[in-house]
Amino acid sequence: MTVSNQLTSDATSSRFGSTEQGRMVIDIRGLGKRFGAVAALQDVSFDVQRGEFIAIMGPSGSGKTTLLNILSLLDRPTEGDYHLDGIAVASLTEREQTVIRREKIGLVFQQFHLIPYLSALENVMLAQHYHSVADREEALEALEHVGLAQRRDHLPSQLSGGEQQRVCIARALINAPALILADEPTGNLDADNEGLVMGLLERLRDEGRTIVLVTHNPDLGERTDRIVRLQHGRLAS
């Protein structure tokens, strides 16, 4: 089955809900990544069930970012298998991985990464645009979902850090991805906004979305369903 066929057959996917194709969203086996002689990841195997909210934790240099880049199809493993929502994605071409990423993955970044000259609403619509067609009403619904409908016409520079991160979450949600990958989403936020964003992620989990949170904050890790710990590029027991 080709990537496009697999995506087309994913007809049961709901707008902001999970797919019903299978229970397993992430299934990685023996994953490894080498940068020359340096092994950033070695023999990493785990899975994430649909609707699960897991945290990937570990100290700096443990391979969290490398693993996240591979999970988000922004990088390739040098060893092992990676199945995303039932599709073997590690061996796909760059073009195919781009298609999978926009169809299946919603990304939330530590530094928000919003386009500075687009309003909050337009930033959300941008993800729709690359996925299919920008729809103002749907984008507005996504902003309402994160409590920012009233700030839709504000530029990122006119929003607080917490608000920018909520726009980023709305953008990640807009195409109903099978997986939301959040990389230190509260890393640049104060305590109040950290609580707000984590509450939002928990609500999304309660709605049935699959979320992988990368963090080195143990308090945040404790609020997830399960923690995957990395140590020197390997899963810690």
Added chain:
Amino acid sequence: MADANPGRRRSDRSLRLRMFSMLVFRSLTVRGSRIGIALGAILVGAAVVSALTSLYFDISIKMSEELRAFGANVIVTPRSAGQTGGEGTHGIAAETLRAAIGALPQGKIVGASPFLYGVVRLDVANAVLAGVDFQGLRAISPYWQVEGSWVTADFDDRNVMVGRRIAQTMQMKIGSPVTIINRDRTHQVQVRVKGIVDTGGAEDDQVFVNLPLAQRLLDRPDQADLAMLSVIARGGEADALAADLARRFPDIEVRPIRKVSQADGKILDKIEGLMALVATVVLIITILCVNATLTAMVAARTPQIGLQKAIGAGNGSIVAQFMAETTVICVVAVALGLGVGFALAQVLGQAVFGAWVTFRPVVVPLTFGLSFAAALIAAVLPVRGAVRIVPARVLKGE
């Protein structure tokens, strides 16, 4: 949350186009200074290309008109006539000459005059009489130095022009009476000298009268020996015109006067070559300037391009956005450049040729084509750089 309708969303091209246009517009307006530099560079390039192509298409005519000051560049003689002039030689029917001259393309002919030659007696000495069309002669002989004035009316058979040496030999002055007698002494006319001609050539020994008077004096009604034409045509064109006339009028032979025609062509070729060189150099400078600006723009936008790729933009989307932005800049710059270029062409036309340059529609697509080509060449490397951006690196701030 509303349920998705993938069919509806995917089919809505106008919404996609609207979002794409908004992205391009916002991206352009937010980078005013850099866009201004790229726009300025393309504008200058388009203006120079527009000005030089305007001149290029106009210059052949303008320069040929200027070069017509060198005199006639085409000669018409009877077919297989070994010599011209002299009573008894066979000439061309003046009507045939008029028809041949009339057959030349409108606007190509600067002037033309038939010539009928014969030997006559002037009071005390013999001289060569030349029957001409004075208006045509004046047009094809702008370099003649004339003391007094030209005979202007075609029907004026009381005034003549004489060569400088004859005037000196016979001590003629402006207004002097002259009696012209034909060889058989069967005709004679009393005329006055209206102008004394100094060309430094054979004309200085000739007497110029209107063609009908010469035909009567030489007893060769409706005849001429040859015609001299000044035609706006470069070397190759003069040959083509001559061949065309010779084909249509079998009784005559038409020859470009090589030295003049080829000189016309060589001078024009050199000027056009110089203009092409200047245009090429300016376009290369434009390419370098636009390339540097676009490269800087890509560098400044690296995080955004990385983000766009991370959230699903394919390489095609990135390329399309950059090409659309470049196209918008190019369209605005070329539209302005065409106006500036036309004004520049007027300045150059006035400075070099003392004439206004005519607007030629072909300049518009040519300027657009060359400017677009330059902008696209300039955009190749920056766009390639944008496509090669690795999201994982730039989103982490590497």
